[in-house]
Amino acid sequence: MASHEEILADKAIFAYLHRMIGDEGIELIRRFPTDKEYSDEELAEVTKINLNSVRNTLYTLYEHRLAKYRRIKNNETGWLTYLWELELDNMYDSVSKDLEIILEKLRKRYKYESENAFYNCPNCGNTITFSDAMDSQFVCQECENKMVHFDNDLLVNALQKRIARIEENLGHV
Template sequence: MIDLDDPLINGYLRRLIGEDGITLIRNMPEGEVTDEEICNVLNPLKSASKEADDKVKKLKAEIKAAGESQADVKKLEKDLKKAEKEAEKAKAEAVGEYEITLNTVRKILFILYENKFTICRRERDANSGWLTFRWQINMDGIDYQIEREKKKLYRNLLKRKEYEDNNVFYVCPQNCLRLVFDEATETDFICPICGEDLVFEDNELFKQLLDTRIAEFGDMPR
């Protein structure tokens, strides 16, 4: 199992699937599970409340089906009264629980699947044709993915540094836009948005910050 508290892994996954996604991975049951089963694990109080409501509905249906059998009806009504109290209690307990919805669970699972962090098996019901997706976490490739992201970031930083080195910039005092010299001459050094005169921007500090960030990557090949 991966170390979700590792700053590098945690930061990468947080950008990919957010805090809810990390919570999902932490609490993912062993083996193959459906998205609904995952949702129930992530929202135990709301799951208990739903089960209690379903029990009430089932008992009401049984009372209706019992017809004229007074003995059965009397027992079922007693069970219903108890079930309704339990449902009210479960509903009240679930009020303050932070909910990760089924749609959110599905979105997280498919993002993980696209990045090869889950295994998905589909089952089709022979009678209804309904598809059931069964999921299993597989984070074996996360080190490779993080390395790819590092290289991508490194290349982007190098490109940005080259861009900053090779251009002279003018900016609008109202922060409307930032133009390179050739673009600024085309507008006669006037902001095309607000009409203010453009001013020269000294980007030396920004270039120093880029150099510092690039140096953090060490001897990574370009």
């Protein structure tokens, strides 16, 4: 099991986590004690990070299966306490899952871009499909200028390369 610092030293993982939980979340991971489970209040006190930030970070990490909690009930008061610990060993599974979601979105966009012809307004930049351009008689609905054909080959090629790179990283190739 890698330490929190070793995991954060990986630039790609750091960027992934930073987008997910921000600066305070990264600091929480850096300062998170590994000796036992901690409540969110204890973590806020130990790490000197705002309680709301601690809670938001923990919930976000939990959603990505990078943290887990155990719930205990105080029988006298009925209050529930959540004891947290990080599960950063699941990092690569989390990244892979997110990449699969991104890959599916890119595939849909690629299909849409490659199956349609587009027209663009040189004045306001409005871009529409050929079908919509025909319906509007190739006149921009925003500024009433004439629409011109828009070559999206550059975008289609970029999407294709991005999809191939992600598929390769995920081992789909």
